[in-house]
Amino acid sequence: MIFSRHTLLVLPLAALVSGCGSSNDNPLISGSEYQYRVTITNLTTGQPFSPAAVVIHHSGWQALELGQPATVGLEKLAEGGDNSDFISAADADSDVLSTATGQGIIAPGATEELTVSVGLVNDHDLSLSWVSMPVNTNDGLAGVIDARLSGWDVGQSETFLAISYDAGTEANTESADTVPGPAASGLAEGFNPVRDDVRNAVYLHAGVVTGDDGLTTSTLGEVQRWDNPIASVRVERLQ
Amino acid sequence: MKRTILAVALAATPFLSQAAQFDVEITNPTRGIYFTPLLITAHPDNVALFETGSAASSELQAMAEGGDLSGLVSVLNAAGATTVEDPANGLLAPGASATTTLNTDNAAANTRLSIVAMLLPTNDGFLALNSLEIPTEPGTYTYDLNAYDAGTEANDEVRGSGTPGQPGMPVPPPLDPVLGNNGTGVASSAEGYVHIHRGNLGDTDLNGGSSDIVSTLHRWLNPVARVTVTVK
Numbered sequence: 001m002i003f004s005r006h007t008l009l010v011l012p013l014a015a016l017v018s019g020c021g022s023s024n025d026n027p028l029i030s031g032s033e034y035q036y037r038v039t040i041t042n043l044t045t046g047q048p049f050s051p052a053a054v055v056i057h058h059s060g061w062q063a064l065e066l067g068q069p070a071t072v073g074l075e076k077l078a079e080g081g082d083n084s085d086f087i088s089a090a091d092a093d094s095d096v097l098s099t100a101t102g103q104g105i106i107a108p109g110a111t112e113e114l115t116v117s118v119g120l121v122n123d124h125d126l127s128l129s130w131v132s133m134p135v136n137t138n139d140g141l142a143g144v145i146d147a148r149l150s151g152w153d154v155g156q157s158e159t160f161l162a163i164s165y166d167a168g169t170e171a172n173t174e175s176a177d178t179v180p181g182p183a184a185s186g187l188a189e190g191f192n193p194v195r196d197d198v199r200n201a202v203y204l205h206a207g208v209v210t211g212d213d214g215l216t217t218s219t220l221g222e223v224q225r226w227d228n229p230i231a232s233v234r235v236e237r238l239q
Numbered sequence: 240m241k242r243t244i245l246a247v248a249l250a251a252t253p254f255l256s257q258a259a260q261f262d263v264e265i266t267n268p269t270r271g272i273y274f275t276p277l278l279i280t281a282h283p284d285n286v287a288l289f290e291t292g293s294a295a296s297s298e299l300q301a302m303a304e305g306g307d308l309s310g311l312v313s314v315l316n317a318a319g320a321t322t323v324e325d326p327a328n329g330l331l332a333p334g335a336s337a338t339t340t341l342n343t344d345n346a347a348a349n350t351r352l353s354i355v356a357m358l359l360p361t362n363d364g365f366l367a368l369n370s371l372e373i374p375t376e377p378g379t380y381t382y383d384l385n386a387y388d389a390g391t392e393a394n395d396e397v398r399g400s401g402t403p404g405q406p407g408m409p410v411p412p413p414l415d416p417v418l419g420n421n422g423t424g425v426a427s428s429a430e431g432y433v434h435i436h437r438g439n440l441g442d443t444d445l446n447g448g449s450s451d452i453v454s455t456l457h458r459w460l461n462p463v464a465r466v467t468v469t470v471k
Contacts, residue, residue: 066266066268066465067266067268067334067335067336163383163460163462164460166270172455198270198271198333198456199333199334201334203268203269203270203333203334204268204269204270204459204460204462204463205270205460206269206270206271206456206458206459206460207458207459207460209443209454209455209458213454214442214443214454215443215454215455216443226460227460228460228461228462
């Protein structure tokens, strides 16, 4: 069940120099390997999560920004659960140090463990972000954004509680032809480039209304509702 | 106004050098909830705007039922607080943010930060940061705020009044075209104490039903606001 992929990034020379204090190591020495175990638990009853996207990054990169339009990579992840474009875009960013993707769906109540490694001179500006789609939504996201990892000792751990976001890219009709998860027909369209939500900006998810609560167009039932926190993410520094 | 003397164990605090100036940014990350004019205040630690589990003051009630800050501001001024009203110049729309700067150079006792505003559409819902100890180390700090219910008015979810003690919800212009009409009223009664808001019920009937709140637009899951404090 456990799958992990890690990327050791060759830092640009300029980044190494700027990230290095005057009395620090020679910037041409690549530093040491930092390794983290990330344990994601789905706290919902009816929202499987799409494969996890885990990113270790500097503060110059953000997985999402409240009030700003979603990137196309984030939109694809939020509308169809496909994290490949999101991960490629992150890998191409100079503020991203390492990315990892989960093996598959994280079922309600289930846990997935990933290991992420990164070569660093120091960890002065180091954060972790995770996003997955709760797949019985139109364009929902579950995420931990910018969890700080700086200054951790080996063996140190912390549990972060995730909340849910709405990518703001697709109307929340909850209809069978727009929700890609198993609560719907299975025939739904995932990603669609049209942006027709209340506004083209990421916001905090308001939850699903569902057919059990009077939304006649909804293919969802009360079991697909959730509350925050939607997931817990434990991060432990292994080395 | 309820005053709570906090048993603070920090013997060294009375003359501690505090963050004299800091920026506060409030973001509305909700799907469709508006914030009434915001109250941002740095105040002494023996003052609090409310206490969960206890009855709201009449000043808090006026803010939570109609967005009226005047009563709370009077109490805060009397306590020597450093207060900013309405940095957004009116309602803070979904997706918008507002920024202000507080300077406590001449008020070293104002070590606590509180922020409140009414949530629309609700009967007596409000967002709150309640007596946060203001950080003193330079840096940027982020806080997620929950929605509270003042417990002073029944959550009937129909159009009505923002006057304290009067039923129904105030409906300023941006909400008028999106709310329903002729709701018969959700069966409810004033709870009597400040607590975490259970959220809006709403319905999908724009002309009738029990609620004038729209379930597909005006629900939320906590948090309802994000605050960033930058200490220089």
